Amino acid sequence: MSFKIYNSLSRQKEVFEPITQGHVGMYVCGPTVSGESHLGHARPYITFDVLYRYLMYLGYKVRYVRNITDAGHFEEEGREAEDKISKKAILEKLEPMELVQKYTNLYHWAMLQFNCIEPTIEPTATGHIVEQINMIKKIISEGYAYEVNGSVYFDVKKYAEGHDYGKLSGRVLDDLLETTRLLDGQDEKRDKADFALWKSATPEHIMRWSSPWGDGFPGWHIECSAMATKYLGARFDIHGGGMDLLFPHHESEIAQSTICNHEAPVRYWMHNNMITINGKKMGKSYNNVITLRQLFSGDHPLLSQPIHPMTVRFFILQSHYRSTLDFSSEALVASEKALKRLWEAYENLKNLNAAHEGIAADAELDKQVNTWLNELHDFINDDLSTPKVIANLFEMAPVINGIKDKHIAADSLSAKTITRMQNDFRIFLEDILGLKAVSENDNELFQSIMQLLIDIRKEAKTKKDFVTSDKIRNQLTQMGIMIKDEKDGEMSWTLA
């Protein structure tokens, strides 16, 4: 079965075929670093991290470009007003690049927590002003943009004469023209549907660059077109982002790039759905965001406890990326428990001995396990159906635990099947889904001390000295370490 992805452009699943054999060019809209990342932002980065990982697993050489939007109308909440009065000394004023640095750092930190692999190129908008200006010049010379008072606008109406403006978002231009909303600078545009390529900066606007049209800053859409073209070429394989970017951002990106490069820029458009909270999109304008720092620390009224980044990642992957996903503390806690159980099964699986030779004693079970394993590949191939992948992994957990606990005979499965399970669990859980152990306890000294405590407890139990054995267990429990008595008299422990 070949890898299929849902293409927003055709509104159906298509077999993925790269433009250049063996290589994939992928662009994902990154964060605007004027504010702190929240749970909603986590979704595309985790979704496309899984895509990136899977493409690499398939053997492709992937160039993964994810931008940082650090240019535009930047101001920190609450500081706008005072900074506009620019009579303060330079060090007292908020320097836009301070904001950019602060939130870029926070964003990188969060991505690390989520175990997201860094993109191969992470270009910034401010680092590509020249490319953007050149692109705008090209669009003007092609006759699809015009300058008014130092700002440059894209002529959508003209574009629509020869191209389908709206093919991605399903928008109809005539409907857009009827929109009666009034915005700043609308009077400069020839038409309501036109969008800015370059905005003239007012005197108090701090972020500014000189251009053929005077001091100003680039429009929102042009940076992605310029940077994608530079690093991936006029036409590349995959462009990803949130559904809320479909229009106008991606629609405009197509228009700009098409005029500039004389071909449509992207083969497969992929869009993740929103994370909602009480059914409403999580977003700054709704005042319902939970920042990643709040999530990890539990410092939010809606959270009953801190949420581990791996729990968040697992929670997100338990739903399909094109469905909305509703946030609740209960759902996160459920995911935490689920992940713990699945991961323990995975650890148990690693310790199963696949050494015995011969055929499976329980042919039916062996066959069932192999079916589940085969399906893992089918599911991930089916537009990244991570919820189904996870469901199948869960199906195998009782089998693994059963063998470990000796409910199921050790030779029920063939050695080949057990080895295959071990490989596929690692491939899917770690390599593709990008999950990792929640707690690292590979400290040798700590391990030795735990072993000592376990030995003492075992001795106490043998002597039926339950006061001592219970004391060890109870005190450790209070410290967050759980002791488990195994069937065979052995003991194991986990960090809670």
Added chain:
RNA sequence: GGUCCUUUGGCCGAGUGGUUAGGCACAGCUCUGCAAAAGCUUUUACAGCGGUUCGAAUCCGCUAGGGACCUCCA
């Protein structure tokens, strides 16, 4: 107002017309010195109405609720 999406059991969430998604919670049982964990078993569904079909959660229509985009937005 325009365009589009959605409504699944206590909760979260998969579901490509025809046999159990899965997870969490709950209950019973097994194991255990007692626990925990694990395992086994089991209970709750497809918003409503109508239609197509031998058969619909799945297709079509209507009604109701929710949502997204049209403006910065992952």
